[in-house]
Amino acid sequence: MKLSAVFCVAMISSAVANASDNRIVVSASSAKGTSAVAIDVVSDGSVSAFQTFLHFEGVSDKQIDLSGCLSNLPKDMVGRCDFSAGKVVVAVYSPSITALPAGLTPVGVIKLVASPSAIRATDGDISNTKGESVSSLVDVTVN
């Protein structure tokens, strides 16, 4: 079910990607008290860094598995995904200042041993290879 939802988002995002469509896509699905939150980024071909803070309402840091948070990143992208001051900080950049390809790029998956009452994304920022912020969009979808 989760994979279907993510795939659906990916297809839609890829089909309409342009300069105004740079965005981070957060897709959550829950079943039997656990949740999986997929993180993807949609780029117009200029993006080399992005970040967002994810707030999982009613979930403690001990219920969050961040081991796969950045596991799908392309090899020339690195970053940080950790629990800090009540939120998960996702921050990714390219050390070689290489742009992501146009379209959707998977970032990783956060697993929760809980079902959050709500998921909020704040402090979204997507920047290009010139270090210019080009978008702050973060789409959150809960299935």
Place this chain on the structure above:
Amino acid sequence: MKQKAFLGTAIAAALLLGANVASACAISAWSSATGLTVADTNEPAAGVNNPVSGGFTRYSARCGLRVNAQNKFVQDNTPQNETSYRVRFYYYTGDITGSTQIFRARNGSGANVFSVSHDGANMTVNLIGGGSDSLAVVDNRWYMVQLDWAQGTGLTGRIRGAGATPCVAPATSCSNNEEIIVAGSTAEQVQDVQLGLLATSGVTVTTPVFFDEFDSRRTTTPPRLVRGDANASGVVNTADVTNVLLEINNQGLRTGQPDCNESGVVNTADVTCVLLLIGNPD
């Protein structure tokens, strides 16, 4: 100096020791200079950006003011009998031996109303008729000096640098991070201020000191610049990571504060520093 901003509350506001993109580095905004010329203000050059190796450093934007010997300073005569004076500047400690004042606000008789000294190991703030407060500092690091003085009251402010972490209340003193509190009550007025290595003897300079982002005002405190905000957006985010990388790759000096760890050099350590500041209050 960079520019002279005419704020409504300014005394000699924003005698900044840098320059905007279109203008050259200069010290002409100051009333006078002793032992310093325009050649002492410059920007870091590609490949020669370490002051320990003879390069220039700056805290923000493009230019810094280098002081490589004692008795070299700039002076601002704009404060005329001010009964309140609030100042912020950035100081790169270099490597010096001996004790010297690096900033002083003087009264009409030429006596210090308050001053900041550096002896290579400590920075100390002194208030006429009052006490002093000091902080142990390390060589070759940037520190912010922020001081509020008003006639009839004491002196307050903060010295913080070298990439120091926040000093969490109720603590007033942490490593490289000191809240300045100097009690005292005087009827003084500030007539002029001087910035540089003010001692006339006893100071040896192994690595020059630098000054940047001097800002003085009458009623509002010049704010601390956002450390790691390389693109001067006001926040620290992944765009700043890319901006630091661009400067490291000689793609031009950034307009904000890319020297996140306040080491005097913009390098990959600043990339890590910026990344760690994202989402963490500083």
